[in-house]
Amino acid sequence: MPQNPIVKALIAEQLVSDPASARGRLLHEAARLFREKGYERTTVRDLAAAVGIQSGSLFHHFRSKEDILKAVMVETIRLNTALMRAAAEQCATPLDKLRALVRAELESINGQTGEAMAVLVYEWRSLSQAAQTEVLELRDIYEALWLSVLQQLAAQGQLTADPFITRRMLTGALSWTVTWYRPERGGLTLDGLTDEVLRMLGLNAE
């Protein structure tokens, strides 16, 4: 049971699964496998084995394999939207808000929910059209958070590049960190990486 009050509230409202529940554990293992092998290469037998049941038993919890992918994505966006909003709300200036967003997204990508975030980015094509639309609606809320902060920075003259394009560059750059950033190998911390990102945007020295 997670200590983070934001996460606890989401579980209580049944917007995300309790990681200790059967459903929660399956989604966690699914995210790990989807990220490692890809959605298509992961079989329902792989998924079942990862939580110690037989493949037939999976379909008691989910109607289809795609349903599992969709659940991973939906719950991940819900969780991270709430975490990002909370992180930004605690900051006074737009620059501090941006730093908090970058830090939080890097944490999502490279921390506990990293596998799920990578799935969100790289397994998009495997979702049916209907499911894509549904997930996209949630993602729009998430993106609005970013744009609001970047537009404030642009209005203050601190950001000279276009806010929309900047966000897209950031999306690519931050999600890509999952392929190379290894905090456990020493060297760069998450705070250090956050600083590098802001320095790249010309927003740290000023």
Added chain:
Amino acid sequence: MPQNPIVKALIAEQLVSDPASARGRLLHEAARLFREKGYERTTVRDLAAAVGIQSGSLFHHFRSKEDILKAVMVETIRLNTALMRAAAEQCATPLDKLRALVRAELESINGQTGEAMAVLVYEWRSLSQAAQTEVLELRDIYEALWLSVLQQLAAQGQLTADPFITRRMLTGALSWTVTWYRPERGGLTLDGLTDEVLRMLGLNAE
């Protein structure tokens, strides 16, 4: 038959396939399908149908489906390494070289070879370990080009961020443009996008 002398030379040396040949056309269609549906969701029947033959006939040209994926990747890296090197060699200053590299990579990603470049980035996991090693060797040459230029910029004090990290950020940001940049819809040109990237790095106004 391509007019570009660099491409012509590569074809003459048999380092990349002639786009007009049976092999070249297949690799082009394969890149398109792998990018659109993903490698795993693309069947050998899809590949065969795209060039107007039966699936059994494919195996006269390639030993396996994975062999096709590997060929797409190998030829794409060879082609783009040559194009990037030529683009950088024509420039005098490190800043001009970087602009040329960014421009060339954006062109690769969003132009004719865009599908193949996306495959290179997003279908990495589908390659066997042995094939990954082989492709990785080629990619190291390509990346050395970038690092050399970024290190020159850092030595001159024009780049304040770390060259390695900057390249990784650029890799993510530039490859991600394939998901949103649509030059045909008007608005931003490739040169305009290149400028935005350099502005983001704080390297345009100075």
Added chain:
DNA sequence: GTCTATACATAGATAGAC
């Protein structure tokens, strides 16, 4: 070099017992 036919494996999903 392409065809047809098919071998062989493995995928997602279902049914009914416990």
Added chain:
DNA sequence: GTCTATCTATGTATAGAC
């Protein structure tokens, strides 16, 4: 809620005729 057993479809790859 999980098991075993199995249906059915579809995947990659091969064989031999033309």
